[in-house]
Amino acid sequence: MIEDKNPQRTSIENLGEFGLIDHITQNVELNQDSTLKGIGDDAAVINHTASTVVTTDMLVEGIHFDLSYVPLKHLGYKAVMVNLSDLYAMNAVPTQITVSIAMSNRFPVEAVEELYNGIKLACKIYNVDLIGGDTTASQSGLIISITAIGEQKEDDIIYRSGAGDNDLLVVSGDIGAAYMGLQILEREKAVYKANPNNQPDVEAYSYLLERQLKPEARKDIPKLLKELDVKPTSMIDLSDGLSSEVIHLCKNSNVGMKLYEEKLPLDPTVIAACEEFNLDSTTIALSGGEDYELLFTVKQEDFPKIKANPSLSIIGHAVPNGEGIHLITRSGEQIPIKAMGWNSFQE
Amino acid sequence: MIEDKNPQRTSIENLGEFGLIDHITQNVELNQDSTLKGIGDDAAVINHTASTVVTTDMLVEGIHFDLSYVPLKHLGYKAVMVNLSDLYAMNAVPTQITVSIAMSNRFPVEAVEELYNGIKLACKIYNVDLIGGDTTASQSGLIISITAIGEQKEDDIIYRSGAGDNDLLVVSGDIGAAYMGLQILEREKAVYKANPNNQPDVEAYSYLLERQLKPEARKDIPKLLKELDVKPTSMIDLSDGLSSEVIHLCKNSNVGMKLYEEKLPLDPTVIAACEEFNLDSTTIALSGGEDYELLFTVKQEDFPKIKANPSLSIIGHAVPNGEGIHLITRSGEQIPIKAMGWNSFQE
Numbered sequence: 118m119i120e121d122k123n124p125q126r127t128s129i130e131n132l133g134e135f136g137l138i139d140h141i142t143q144n145v146e147l148n149q150d151s152t153l154k155g156i157g158d159d160a161a162v163i164n165h166t167a168s169t170v171v172t173t174d175m176l177v178e179g180i181h182f183d184l185s186y187v188p189l190k191h192l193g194y195k196a197v198m199v200n201l202s203d204l205y206a207m208n209a210v211p212t213q214i215t216v217s218i219a220m221s222n223r224f225p226v227e228a229v230e231e232l233y234n235g236i237k238l239a240c241k242i243y244n245v246d247l248i249g250g251d252t253t254a255s256q257s258g259l260i261i262s263i264t265a266i267g268e269q270k271e272d273d274i275i276y277r278s279g280a281g282d283n284d285l286l287v288v289s290g291d292i293g294a295a296y297m298g299l300q301i302l303e304r305e306k307a308v309y310k311a312n313p314n315n316q317p318d319v320e321a322y323s324y325l326l327e328r329q330l331k332p333e334a335r336k337d338i339p340k341l342l343k344e345l346d347v348k349p350t351s352m353i354d355l356s357d358g359l360s361s362e363v364i365h366l367c368k369n370s371n372v373g374m375k376l377y378e379e380k381l382p383l384d385p386t387v388i389a390a391c392e393e394f395n396l397d398s399t400t401i402a403l404s405g406g407e408d409y410e411l412l413f414t415v416k417q418e419d420f421p422k423i424k425a426n427p428s429l430s431i432i433g434h435a436v437p438n439g440e441g442i443h444l445i446t447r448s449g450e451q452i453p454i455k456a457m458g459w460n461s462f463q464e
Numbered sequence: 465m466i467e468d469k470n471p472q473r474t475s476i477e478n479l480g481e482f483g484l485i486d487h488i489t490q491n492v493e494l495n496q497d498s499t500l501k502g503i504g505d506d507a508a509v510i511n512h513t514a515s516t517v518v519t520t521d522m523l524v525e526g527i528h529f530d531l532s533y534v535p536l537k538h539l540g541y542k543a544v545m546v547n548l549s550d551l552y553a554m555n556a557v558p559t560q561i562t563v564s565i566a567m568s569n570r571f572p573v574e575a576v577e578e579l580y581n582g583i584k585l586a587c588k589i590y591n592v593d594l595i596g597g598d599t600t601a602s603q604s605g606l607i608i609s610i611t612a613i614g615e616q617k618e619d620d621i622i623y624r625s626g627a628g629d630n631d632l633l634v635v636s637g638d639i640g641a642a643y644m645g646l647q648i649l650e651r652e653k654a655v656y657k658a659n660p661n662n663q664p665d666v667e668a669y670s671y672l673l674e675r676q677l678k679p680e681a682r683k684d685i686p687k688l689l690k691e692l693d694v695k696p697t698s699m700i701d702l703s704d705g706l707s708s709e710v711i712h713l714c715k716n717s718n719v720g721m722k723l724y725e726e727k728l729p730l731d732p733t734v735i736a737a738c739e740e741f742n743l744d745s746t747t748i749a750l751s752g753g754e755d756y757e758l759l760f761t762v763k764q765e766d767f768p769k770i771k772a773n774p775s776l777s778i779i780g781h782a783v784p785n786g787e788g789i790h791l792i793t794r795s796g797e798q799i800p801i802k803a804m805g806w807n808s809f810q811e
Contacts, residue, residue: 135803157716158624159553159701160519160614168500172507172610173596175564179603206506217522249520251554251609254524260602262564262609264520267507277505327537354506369504436708456482 119444126225130253135283138252140226141233145247149212152246161248161265163213168274170267174199178258186193186302189228191330192261193235199356201243201334202409206354208275208339209267213248214240217262219255232261241337273348275413280351280370284414286433287349289422290336291382292359293398296405297390298322298329324386328330332409340410345422349413360403361456362412364442368413373440376433376454378447403444403454473572476601485599487573488580492594496559499593508595510560510613513619517556517614521546525605533649536575538677539608540582546683546703547612548590549756553701555622555686556614560595561587564609566602579608590683620695620781622760627698627717631761632772633780634696636685638729639706640745644737645676645751646667671733679756685775686758692769696760707750708803709759710789717761720787723780723801725794750791750801 129137142156154162163169176182178195184192197214204211216236220229229252240247245265305317319326335354342349351370353362359381367374379404391398414435415423423429442454476484489503501509510516523529525542531539544561551558563583567576576599587594592612652664666673682701689696698717700709706728713723728749738745761782762770770776789801 152552153618154621154623159699160517160556160612162554162618162621163518164514164618165516167551169512169561170507171510171511171562171596171611171613173562173598173609175566175600175607175609177600177602177607180566180601207509209507215518215520215611217520217605219522219524219527246507249518251520251522253522253524253606254527255524255607257604260522260524260566260607260609262520262598262607264518264562264611265507266516266518271500271511274501274509276501282758286723322489333636352506352640383695387557424796 127227128222128227129224129226129229129410130222132226134252137226137229141229141252145237147246148244149246151212152248155246155248161213161215163248165212165268167268167270167399170204170207170269170274171264172200172203173262173264174203175260175262183306184259186306187330189231190235190238193232194239194331196261196316197236197239197243197386198332198409199335200263201245201336202354202356204265204267205334205336205339206352206411207267208273208352209269211243211245211265211267213246213266215248215251215264217252218250219253219260221255221257224259228355233296236303243334275349275352277351277353277366277369279437280366280372280414282372282435282437284350284435285417285420285431286363286374286376286412286414286435287429287431288334288355288359288382288410288412289428290408290410291387292355292408292410293387293401293405294325294328295332295407296401297387298325298327300394301325301390302329320455322390324384325390329407332407334409335411341426341428345426347415347419347422349415352411352413355408355410355412356406358404358406359412360454363454364456366412366414367442370435372435374433374435374442376444378444379431380432382430382432474574476571476573476576477569479573481599484573484576488576488599492584494593495591496593497597498559502593502595508560510595512559512615514615514617517551517554517616517621517692518611519547520609520611521550521551522607522609524607530653531606533653534677536578537582537585540579541586541678543608543610544586544590545679545681545756546584547610548683549591549701551612551614552681552683553699553758554614554616554684555620555699556616556622558590558592558612558614560613561592562596562611563594564598566600566607568602568604571606581615590681621775622696622699624698624700624713624716627713627719627761627782629719629782630764631697631725631759631782632764632767632778633710633721633759633761633782634776634778635702635706635729635757635759636682636775637755637757638731638734639702639755639757640748640752641672641675641731642679642754643748644734645672645674647741648672648737649676669733669737671731672737676754677755679754681756682758688773688775692773694762694766694769696762699758699760702759703753704750705753706759707801710801711803713759713761714789717782718785719782720785721780721782721789722789725791727777727779729777729779
């Protein structure tokens with residue numbers, strides 16, 4: 118399994134809370150003009166010229182991630198992506214993040230560094246400033262809580278609530294891969310437990326693993342839509358699974374929706390993995406979470422602008438609220454869509 | 465001990481993550497003009513006319529609080545206070561918070577409600593909007609991560625870095641009481657463990673318990689200073705203990721400091737409790753944390769404006785950086801001040 122073989126271990130306890138914070142934050146760069154004050158005071162100070170957009174997400178060890186196969190650097194990177202994805206879903210431009218971490222003494226300082234290396238890499242690539250946070254002990258397990266802050270003119274913010282009848286439903290990229298990546302990792306973990314000498318061969322699944330371990334927020338999609346001169350009427354990001362997010366969008370916009378099974382964008386490796394695991398790929402596309410793609414509606418008249426774009430798939434269209442939310446199968450059957458997304462409280 | 469005797473228990477698992485969020489957020493009111501969008505989308509939207517001030521703090525069960533004697537409603541209230549205190553320390557006006565919570569299935573929905581009742585009460589009293597957050601399961605224990613957002617004109621924000629030589633060091637209220645409250649609670653817990661029929665008599669310690677269990681952020685102090693026409697040159701809030709915060713202030717302002725033992729504001733009940741516990745009250749004043757008072761420096765010329773104010777105590781003055789940070793004892797001894805504040809990573 119993927120593991121940190123680094124033998125260097127410096128105890129957090131010796132460094133202390135302030136020592137650790139100093140250590141982690143020593144190389145933090147501020148690149149956003151809007152950051153007036155970053156780490157180092159009671160609070161950070163931001164000067165946005167447009168509206169401020171704020172989102173927050175918490176990742177909990179044993180619930181959202183398993184450190185037996187998730188490298189800490191990837192985890193740090195992904196924790197930032199999860200939040201930036203929410204900002205892109207508002208059509209906002211991410212500018213700052215705060216990062217709070219609770220972790221047990223069992224983590225050496227080097228492990229915390231790895232986690233922050235992932236966070237800092239994400240900040241660099243997505244041009245956001247790390248402006249604050251909190252670092253504390255926990256009695257067990259690692260918890261990461263990130264708040265991401267972005268900016269956008271009030272009129273250009275896109276909510277979940279603007280979809281109208283007949284609007285086209287569009288999704289970026291492809292879906293289901295992150296979920297199948299998780300299945301691969303879980304299977305390899307079980308194999309490793311049974312025989313630690315077994316060398317996993319995950320080459321064929323690299324796309325699935327990357328989607329699970331190192332997702333990218335779709336920074337490019339709002340940019341693309343601007344270039345195409347398309348303004349979505351509503352938008353949401355895919356974190357909990359397509360069916361769940363479609364229901365959110367419909368509920369907020371007071372519309373129904375028809376989704377077409379044949380239009381769901383699935384990578385060939387997802388289909389292959391589903392066959393291998395004896396899973397129905399449509400179910401995975403609807404219920405598998407963590408894709409961090411953008412799901413949005415556009416007006417019918419925008420169809421010509423997006424129809425041939427390889428990054429975008431039109432997967433359905435809005436219908437009047439009373440008509441409900443349905444999947445139209447390849448055989449023409451109409452099946453009601455229920456939220457099958459992830460519920461962290463389920464045992 | 466203080467305990468929730470409410471027998472009603474609804475399982476979180478049955479309600480599910482979205483059900484729980486809907487349940488908790490159903491009565492959330494938005495009162496701030498600057499809140500354009502609260503809970504219910506991928507992110508919240510804020511329209512500040514001045515600079516945005518952001519702080520975040522994480523509270524972890526078993527590290528920052530012990531649910532065997534902390535009522536959940538108080539905990540929720542305090543978690544908000546801890547954050548607002550940081551905003552007041554910047555001279556900012558709190559406007560919004562986000563609240564992320566990880567908790568195990570063992571908590572019934574009623575417990576989560578109690579926690580949120582405390583959070584909502586704090587929002588009401590301090591006029592801040594609850595605009596977002598995250599709710600998730602944890603494998604063990606309760607974790608609360610709050611981000612507080614405030615507003616202030618760029619020129620009116622007060623940093624830790626502005627103290628100059630000879631500036632007076634001022635603290636609001638009194639100190640050490642929250643720490644002594646914690647000692648009382650720990651003692652009563654031990655007594656209760658030894659004999660659960662023993663009825664604790666904590667009447668005499670009500671001030672100490674209130675300071676520990678239900679602290680108030682000093683909303684009134686920035687207002688008072690404005691009325692007195694005093695602008696602090698630097699400011700910080702007292703969360704980790706006076707000595708630790710004085711060191712932060714000095715380090716950021718490049719000054720040394722002389723503190724006078726006889727000037728430290730101690731409530732008589734703190735002195736009495738220290739005697740009872742055989743603790744040195746000066747040590748408690750310097751090292752006991754969680755007072756959430758404001759510590760700030762003012763120019764010498766402002767002395768007449770603050771000298772007689774019952775809410776403010778002048779406890780020392782800045783000296784050139786090379787002269788270090790010292791406590792001048794009642795007997796005139798000069799003792800170097802070292803950070804003795806709290807380190808969550810210490811076992």
